[in-house]
Amino acid sequence: MRSANDERLYFSWGEKVQVKDIQDLLTPFGLQAPDLEMLRPTQARYQCLLLQPKGQIFADEQNIKNYDEAVASSKGVQFLRLAIQRQAHLVVTPEYFLPWQALVDAIQGGICPGNDSLWILGCQSIRPSELSEFIDKVSHKCLVLHEPCDGMRADRTLLDPVVLLFNATGNDGDSRLVAVVQFKTYPSRDRVFYEDGVLKIGSFIYRFLGRTGHLSVASVICSDVFALAADNNVLAKLIDRATLVHVQLNPNPRNDHYRQYRARAFLADPKVSDCHIVCLNWAHSVVVKKSDGTVSEDWKNIGGSAWYCPADGCSSDDDIVLQNHNGGLYYTRMEERRNALFFDYEEAVFELQVPKLLTCDLAVMANRNGPSATHRYIWTVDEQNWTESTIPANTGFEGLLAKHPEAEVALGVVHQATDVLGVERVAALTAGAAKPVERWFATHEIDSCQVKKDEVVLRLTVAQDQSESAREFRNSRLVAVSNVQKEIQVAKKWPPQVDGIDPTSVVHWDKASPNFNIVSSNGKPSLVLYMGESPDEQVLKRVADNMFELLRRAGGPWRDRLCIMYRKFGELRFAEISALTRYDDAIKDKTDFTAIESLGNEGGLS
Numbered sequence: 001m002r003s004a005n006d007e008r009l010y011f012s013w014g015e016k017v018q019v020k021d022i023q024d025l026l027t028p029f030g031l032q033a034p035d036l037e038m039l040r041p042t043q044a045r046y047q048c049l050l051l052q053p054k055g056q057i058f059a060d061e062q063n064i065k066n067y068d069e070a071v072a073s074s075k076g077v078q079f080l081r082l083a084i085q086r087q088a089h090l091v092v093t094p095e096y097f098l099p100w101q102a103l104v105d106a107i108q109g110g111i112c113p114g115n116d117s118l119w120i121l122g123c124q125s126i127r128p129s130e131l132s133e134f135i136d137k138v139s140h141k142c143l144v145l146h147e148p149c150d151g152m153r154a155d156r157t158l159l160d161p162v163v164l165l166f167n168a169t170g171n172d173g174d175s176r177l178v179a180v181v182q183f184k185t186y187p188s189r190d191r192v193f194y195e196d197g198v199l200k201i202g203s204f205i206y207r208f209l210g211r212t213g214h215l216s217v218a219s220v221i222c223s224d225v226f227a228l229a230a231d232n233n234v235l236a237k238l239i240d241r242a243t244l245v246h247v248q249l250n251p252n253p254r255n256d257h258y259r260q261y262r263a264r265a266f267l268a269d270p271k272v273s274d275c276h277i278v279c280l281n282w283a284h285s286v287v288v289k290k291s292d293g294t295v296s297e298d299w300k301n302i303g304g305s306a307w308y309c310p311a312d313g314c315s316s317d318d319d320i321v322l323q324n325h326n327g328g329l330y331y332t333r334m335e336e337r338r339n340a341l342f343f344d345y346e347e348a349v350f351e352l353q354v355p356k357l358l359t360c361d362l363a364v365m366a367n368r369n370g371p372s373a374t375h376r377y378i379w380t381v382d383e384q385n386w387t388e389s390t391i392p393a394n395t396g397f398e399g400l401l402a403k404h405p406e407a408e409v410a411l412g413v414v415h416q417a418t419d420v421l422g423v424e425r426v427a428a429l430t431a432g433a434a435k436p437v438e439r440w441f442a443t444h445e446i447d448s449c450q451v452k453k454d455e456v457v458l459r460l461t462v463a464q465d466q467s468e469s470a471r472e473f474r475n476s477r478l479v480a481v482s483n484v485q486k487e488i489q490v491a492k493k494w495p496p497q498v499d500g501i502d503p504t505s506v507v508h509w510d511k512a513s514p515n516f517n518i519v520s521s522n523g524k525p526s527l528v529l530y531m532g533e534s535p536d537e538q539v540l541k542r543v544a545d546n547m548f549e550l551l552r553r554a555g556g557p558w559r560d561r562l563c564i565m566y567r568k569f570g571e572l573r574f575a576e577i578s579a580l581t582r583y584d585d586a587i588k589d590k591t592d593f594t595a596i597e598s599l600g601n602e603g604g605l606s
Contacts, residue, residue: 017185017227019218019237022164022208025145031168031176037089037116038217038243038356039210043365045353045372046089051079052305053097054283054347057249058291061157061198064096065124067289073102078385079349080111080119082377086351088117094280095122095160095222095249100134103163107138107177112165115175118208119165120219122247122280125158128200131181138179143168146181152200159200160184162221162247166208182206188223188250189257195223207238215357219245222258229260232268239265239275241357248281253304254455262308263453266336270310274357277308284345284464302465303345306455307371313357314339314370316443322419327373328393330462332451333444341371342457344393345464349377349386396463397423400474406482410507411460418509420461424448426509427460427477429517430484432529432543432564436550441514448477476532481507483530487565487572488518495574498526498563515554516561525558527551531566531575540566540575548579 023033038046053075056067066072076098083091091113098121106112113119126134128149135144149159164180183202187195207218218238220228225246228235238244250258265273281304288297307329314331315321316339321331328344329352343350351374355367376393377386397420401408414422425434425441433447434440443449448458457465458473485507494501500520508519516525527547531540544564551559564575 016203017224017234018204019234020204020206022180022206025180025206026168026178029143029145029168030171031143031178032170033208034118034166034168035116035211036118036166036208036217038118038354039208039215041210041212041214041356041358041360043356043359043361043367045355045367047087048090048352048354048371049079049083049086049088049092050278050280050305050343050350050352051075051093051097052280052283052303052343052348052350053094054285055097056287056289057096058289059194060291062127063125064158064160066097066099067293069099069101069124072097073099073105074384075379075386076102077106077111080106082349082386083113083117083119084111086375087114088351089114090217090243090245090354091117091119091121092245092247092278092280093120093122094282095162095247096124097249097282098123098163100124100126100130104134104137107141107179112177113167115167115169117166118217119163120245120247121163121165122221122249123161123163125160127157128159131159131161142177142179144179144181147183147202147204149200152202156198156200158198159202160195160221162219164206164219180206182219182221184221184224186223186226205238212360214360215241215243217243217245219247222246222248222250225258225261229257229264232264235261235264236268236272239268239273239277241274243276243278243357246277246279248279248304249286250281250304251286251299251301253279253281253302259453259455263336266334266338274310274313275308276313276354276357279304279306279308281305283347302467303343305343307341307343307352308334309339309341309370310357311337311339313355313368314341315368316449317369318419318421318443320369320372321421321443324371324373325420325461326392328376329371329373330395330457330459331443332449332457332459334455335450335452339370339444340451340455342462344376344395346393347379348389348393351375351377395461397461400460400463400478404478404482406485407478410481410485411478413506414509421446422509423461424459425514426507426517427481429509429515429527430507430529431477431480432531432547434515434547434550436546436553438553440550441511448473479532480530483565484518484528487528487530491572495563497560497580498528500524501526501528513558515550516558524561526561526563529564531564533567533570535566540564541578544575544577545579548577552579 058067161181167175168178185202187199209216284303286299290296330342332340352371354371359366376389378389380387456467489503500522504521513525516527518526518528
């Protein structure tokens with residue numbers, strides 16, 4: 001199974017990782033690798049099914065698996081049935097999920113991929129003797145291939161596998177079901193170094209190449225990526241016009257060490273790193289149980305499953321972002337100039353239609369919209385099946401609003417009148433975070449829809465990420481909206497340039513007047529900001545200049561309707577906006593359009 005052409009990465013303890021093409025593995029058996037739909041460089045999209053399970057897991061020196069294998073088996077087999085019904089071309093379960101008996105039942109029952117499809121099945125741990133038993137059970141239906149276990153450390157007991165299930169073609173033209181069992185090549189790191197003490201380590205990452213040679217797909221298992229991050233030559237083979245599927249059971253999938261390979265990929269020249277990276281983790285809140293059923297560890301983890309796309313390979317247009325949002329797939333723009341679509345944290349099966357990374361057809365037919373979430377399925381206990389959900393996923397937005405009554409009133413109106421992106425936009429305006437550019441409201445330009453290298457999701461309308469920075473960000477936005485809403489109701493005086501604001505005015509956003517967040521009963525729009533308690537003077541000046549410039553560039557009769565509020569020692573004040581300052585008479589006081597009373601000559605913050 002070894003080739004002189006394999007790329008190798010050597011570790012301090014002497015292990016090595018080799019990237020091996022599936023065709024090299026199949027040739028000795030007189031088989032040809034499959035012509036996978038996802039690797040055909042055509043304009044046709046391929047169907048993808050991803051299972052993100054919720055879980056209680058069990059781990060000891062003999063097993064790493066679902067605590068309730070019967071439930072996991074039911075979910076797994078029904079998921080594979082769904083894959084056949086939906087004619088899915090790429091089917092994935094995460095690390096340690098699928099019980100081996102479920103896979104046996106599927107293979108023996110003819111629940112298998114089509115000739116142009118690939119199933120990447122993260123399976124529960126297995127011992128070499130149990131792997132031999134599996135092979136015996138399915139050998140009349142399926143050719144099972146794996147690297148020898150004889151040379152692995154004898155004092156380790158378990159293998160962490162992913163099964164690559166597909167149909168190869170024989171010399172006679174007939175198809176043959178093949179299961180390539182790929183083993184984890186690098187143990188995960190936790191506080192007790194659990195896997196390091198029990199796991200036998202594999203040597204191979206298997207890669208499928210398209211018939212034309214343009215596209216490829218491979219899968220890695222959780223901490224395999226430590227190896228990828230350590231050698232650019234190995235990583236390069238898996239991200240050049242490629243789909244890399246990263247299956248995980250990971251309490252912190254955005255940990256710096258686990259995402260380092262992505263950081264390296266995103267730093268590479270886009271011409272040689274044009275890739276989809278698909279990270280499939282378990283759902284949030286995994287619990288580790290002991291054999292007696294008591295909880296040994298509550299991870300309180302995020303979901304973290306995501307689909308990463310090239311900069312020009314994913315649209316941020318509203319209609320596409322909103323369709324995906326409704327399907328539990330949430331858009332963000334990365335600081336690293338890629339696009340990340342994060343999956344809803346709850347258990348679900350996600351069905352997507354995915355454009356090829358490239359097409360050999362006409363350029364005008366190249367689809368750059370990125371994956372489209374078409375269906376979301378939830379597990380129904382009564383039916384013991386995955387059924388399509390007609391109820392939108394709970395993004396946490398409504399629960400977040402319930403903690404801020406004034407913001408709930410204001411943003412509830414915006415949400416009903418527009419959509420979730422309208423909420424993100426009006427909140428950005430109110431906090432003075434809109435950029436002074438013509439299309440600041442494009443989704444990828446909104447700061448709450450952007451993620452930094454820590455991959456913390458800040459969006460108000462996707463409030464599932466409970467990290468401290470995300471909670472602080474959302475709270476600051478809602479505080480700003482709440483204060484503006486409150487002052488609309490109670491303020492007796494407003495600066496003259498925003499005359500007409502009264503208790504009948506409402507927080508509002510629409511594309512016809514994208515630079516304003518308030519509309520009065522007389523129809524006049526205004527831009528009203530709230531900058532918090534005792535804001536820094538330079539920050540206040542910068543925001544005032546930016547917002548004035550935003551309105552000036554847009555022009556129109558309402559370009560001076562700008563008001564900036566803040567508090568000092570709890571007292572509401574209106575900031576001076578130097579661009580709006582006038583001198584009505586040389587011998588009279590300096591008067592600012594934003595002032596209710598004379599400012600005197602000191603200027604700045606009062």
